[in-house]
Amino acid sequence: MLRGVLEWLDDRTGIVSGVQHFLDEDIPASSGWHQVFGSIAMFGFLVQAVTGILLALNYAPTAGEAYYSLKYIVMEVTGGRLIRQLHHWGASLMIVIVALHMIQVFIWGGYKKPREATWIVGVVLLLMTLGYGLTGYLLPWDNRAYWGTVVATQISASAPGAGPYIARLMGVVDGAIGSVTFARFYAIHVLLLPPATMALMLLHVFLVRRHGVAPLPGDEALPKKKFYPGQVFKDTLAIFIYFAILYTLAVVARVPLERMADPTDTSYIPRPDWYFLFLFQLLKLFPGSLEMIGSIVLPTLAIIALFAAPFIDRSKMVMVRQRGFAVSLVLLAAAAWGSLTYAAVAGTPKSAQSEYDATLVEPWQHLTPKELIKPDAAAPEFAKLAARTYLKSGCTACHVANGEGGKLGPPLNAIMFRRDRAWLEAHFIEPQKMVPGSTMPPYKFAPPEMAAMLDWLLKLPPD
């Protein structure tokens, strides 16, 4: 029955024998585990496509609303957090695997004649992978996304000559990003890049087939192997290991959603995603007028060098152990990248902003003090004690908490980002010492009340 269907399908379309022909490819005797990375990258792309489409089915692609729809996906849609975290960690692992794929081809010298075009298409695919990272970073529309993108667009806008045009293309108006930038990044991320990636991946695979998998010296004397099932098994097992790592990350490593993008927030310390951190750190090495070297010149030279690699190194294929120079080059680049990234991570102070996760805010944190003191309020004891203390002390007269109270003093929501526990306690005891000229009276709460007040105040969400 199945055989009959397959025969009919093959007779009318040629698909079955096409797949067979593809799987029956001859590969050199030296092929093996070192060549699994291309297949993993393809699989990684597939996972990003599937999870990306799933996210899009519950996502509002406009600045502002994007944030709430993502929060909805993570907090209210079954499996939403897993899908989002698969997409997030999948993006990071994609960068890792594309880099490993390139490093492997580079060390083995697989870019050499006649495979220059395959390599060049690969470099374009690498840049596109980074393009996904750059544009996707903005899409959660939280503070991290917003400020990270502000810095990235400013860097591009500083390019000599083309800068203002790039800025205009990215929808940047007077240095500020907003709805237009968001729409463009979204369109690039989901409309422009995916079909382009698919087309180039197809071309990349076609070129691999056209020239054959790169052989090593000595392969000519040995009998060829078949791609299927030996190499396909190796690829599949490698894909499985990759998938297991990705899945574990997606289940275990929580991806926060910070507070919603706030262009007026001057306290935020912007950081790009980890794979761009080295570039961010590089800028610090070139102060003042030299900045252009770090932001534009060096990255451009690196990209040109990648494209030009097959034309610079025109020697014959040799065994890997004779490629000492290539290996040292990779080690040098890895060391530079690693130390820059480490310096950037070490130089990033932890802040209440980057620790905050909107998806962990519980419903009681949105209750007003009057709602909290109701006997049936579903809230922890400390919050109820705090609300009783708060109302008894008359704080409501001057301060707004969750939309309730007077406007004489500063609103208390989001105070977690402005003040720490010690400051708040000192301020309760002696306000004028902390804020000269303050009209707030001192409050010397008993220790349990003080602790409850501080705990509760630091849990008042920003929105």
Next chain:
Amino acid sequence: MLQGPDRRNFLVLAIQGLGAVITGALGVPALTYLFSPAKTKNDATWIDVADLAKLPAGEPAEIIFSRKRVDGWKVVTEKTSAWVVKTGETEAFALAPACTHLGCAYHWKQESKEFTCPCHASSFSIDGKVQAGPAPRALDRYESRVVNGKVQVGRVVSSESSGANGGKA
């Protein structure tokens, strides 16, 4: 170490097995993501829609009111309507405004004392029972009550699940 056809069979089986595990691990969450209802719940609050005393006896009144509804990631305030029928000095019920066939808005026809749907000519009696046409069940009703002379409505309950006034007349 396996050799020859045994080795080949093992490899093919392993490829298929690993592929199936990956497909399942991605497919199952994808399906629950698409098919499970969101955890958001609509709080059923009672909304005043009419003064019972001002309602006409023996004929339905179309009342337009606004209510809050959780719509995905937002809460929207939207206008909606109910056909409220007074059944006594302290009683009334409210019909949901959509025909049970395909959801078109139906109207009260004074001459024939029935609700008719403009789409496929279903008609319903004043208490919502199907008189004619393709409608599969009686009109749905709002949960309703009368408090201090005000008619209040809650959420819409399907006439199928309530069984209140059954299927076709």
